[in-house]
Amino acid sequence: MAAFRALVVHSQTEALGELVEVLAGPQLTVDTARSMTEALNRASQQDYAVVVADHRPPEMNGLELLERTQAYLPDALRILLAASPDAAGDLPHKPAGTIFRFFARPWERWQLQAVVAEGLKLHRLEREQRDLIQKLGREHEKLRKREKLLDVVVKERTREIEDAYLKLKAANRQALLGLAEAIEAKDAYTKGHCGRVAAFGMHLARACKYPEADMEALEFASFLHDIGKIGIRDAVLLKPAALDPEEWIHMRTHAVKGYEIASQIEMLKPTMSAIRNHHERWDGAGYPDGLKDTSIPLAARIVCIADAYDAMATDRPYKKALPSEECEQLLRKNAGKMFDPELVEIFINSGGTRLMEQVATDEAAAAEAAAAEAEAAEAEAAVERAVTIPAAAKV
Numbered sequence: 001m002a003a004f005r006a007l008v009v010h011s012q013t014e015a016l017g018e019l020v021e022v023l024a025g026p027q028l029t030v031d032t033a034r035s036m037t038e039a040l041n042r043a044s045q046q047d048y049a050v051v052v053a054d055h056r057p058p059e060m061n062g063l064e065l066l067e068r069t070q071a072y073l074p075d076a077l078r079i080l081l082a083a084s085p086d087a088a089g090d091l092p093h094k095p096a097g098t099i100f101r102f103f104a105r106p107w108e109r110w111q112l113q114a115v116v117a118e119g120l121k122l123h124r125l126e127r128e129q130r131d132l133i134q135k136l137g138r139e140h141e142k143l144r145k146r147e148k149l150l151d152v153v154v155k156e157r158t159r160e161i162e163d164a165y166l167k168l169k170a171a172n173r174q175a176l177l178g179l180a181e182a183i184e185a186k187d188a189y190t191k192g193h194c195g196r197v198a199a200f201g202m203h204l205a206r207a208c209k210y211p212e213a214d215m216e217a218l219e220f221a222s223f224l225h226d227i228g229k230i231g232i233r234d235a236v237l238l239k240p241a242a243l244d245p246e247e248w249i250h251m252r253t254h255a256v257k258g259y260e261i262a263s264q265i266e267m268l269k270p271t272m273s274a275i276r277n278h279h280e281r282w283d284g285a286g287y288p289d290g291l292k293d294t295s296i297p298l299a300a301r302i303v304c305i306a307d308a309y310d311a312m313a314t315d316r317p318y319k320k321a322l323p324s325e326e327c328e329q330l331l332r333k334n335a336g337k338m339f340d341p342e343l344v345e346i347f348i349n350s351g352g353t354r355l356m357e358q359v360a361t362d363e364a365a366a367a368e369a370a371a372a373e374a375e376a377a378e379a380e381a382a383v384e385r386a387v388t389i390p391a392a393a394k395v
C-alpha cells in the first residue's frame with residue numbers, strides 16, 4: 001500500500017485518467033472526483049497528502065475548492081492546475097496553507113509528477129518531524145513525572161534523615177547534659193550550676209551579638225565547661241574547706257581534662273576551646289595556657305563571666321550569695337584583670353546581673369508546684385488506703 005493518497009479533481013473523465021496515470025505510483029494512491037461536492041465529500045472522509053484541482057471557472061472553480069479543503073486537510077499540498085497564468089487568476093496566500101499554481105497545457109501535465117514528488121518529500125519530512133516532536137513530548141512528560149516522583153522520594157528520605165538526626169542529636173544532648181548534671185549532683189552547693197551558667201552564657205552571647213550559627217556550641221560549652229571535674233578526686237572536689245596548693249594544682253587540671261574529653265566526642269569538638277580556656281584571665285594570669293585578652297577565645301571569655309557570676313550570686317560553703325549590686329561591683333572591679341571589660345559592661349547593661357533573681361523566682365515557683373503535686377498524690381493515696389483496708393478486712 002502506498003504511503004500517501006492524492007485527490008485529483010477534474011470535470012473531464014479523460015483528463016482525470018491522464019492525471020491518475022501521471023501521478024499514481026508505489027508512493028501515491030490516487031483518488032478522483034469530478035465535482036466540487038464529490039471532492040469535498042472525499043476530503044472530509046480521507047486523509048490526503050495532495051489535492052490537485054483543475055481551475056476552469058465557472059465549470060470548475062478549483063481555487064474555491066482548494067480553499068475549502070483547508071478545513072479538512074490543513075497539511076495537504078494543494079495544487080491548482082491551470083492552462084495559463086491568466087486562467088489561474090489572482091491567488092491569495094493564506095497563513096494556514098499555501099496553494100501552488102501549476103500552469104501546463106494538457107500535453108505538459110507530466111511535469112506535475114516532479115512537483116508532487118517534491119511536495120511529498122516535504123510532506124514526509126513534516127510528518128517525521130511531527131512524529132518526532134510528539135515522541136519527544138511523550139518522553140519529556142515521562143521524564144517530568146519521573147523527576148517529580150524522584151523529588152517526592154528525595155524529600156521524604158531527607159525528612160526521615162533529618163528527623164532521625166534530630167532525634168539522635170536530642171538523645172546525645174540528653175546524655176551529655178545528664179553527664180554534666182551527674183558531676184554537679186555530687187555537690188549540693190553546685191546543684192543547677194551548669195544549667196545556670198548555660199542560661200547566663202546565652203544571655204551574654206545574645207547581648208554581644210555572638211554568631212547565631214555558633215550559639216548551640218556555646219550553649220554546650222557553657223553547660224559542660226566543668227566536665228573535666230569527672231577526673232577530679234572526690235576528696236578535692238567535695239572538700240568543704242579551702243584547698244591546699246597541691247589540691248589546687250589537681251583541681252586546675254579539670255580544664256585540660258575537659259578539653260581531652262570534648263576532643264573525643266564529635267558533638268563536643270566545637271566546644272573544646274571554651275572548655276579548656278574558661279579559667280584564663282584577661283591579664284594573662286589564668287590557666288591552663290596563660291592566654292591574654294583577645295587571644296582568649298570569645299566563647300571562653302563569655303563562659304568565664306557566666307561561671308563567675310553564678311559563683312557570686314549563689315550560696316557556697318565558704319560564702320553567702322551576693323546581691324546583684326555587689327555582683328556588678330565585683331565584676332567591674334575585676335574587669336580588665338580577670339574578665340573582658342567590654343563583655344562585663346555588656347553583661348551588666350543588658351540586665352545579666354539580675355538574672356539570678358529570675359532564676360530564684362522560677363525555682364520557687366517550681367518548688368511550689370512540686371509541693372502541691374506531692375500533696376495531691378498523698379491525698380489520693382490516703383483515699384485509696386481508706387477504700388482498700390475495709391475491703392481487705394472482709395476476706
Ligand SMILES: [Fe+2]
Pocket residue numbers: 225226254278279
Ligand atoms: Fe571550671
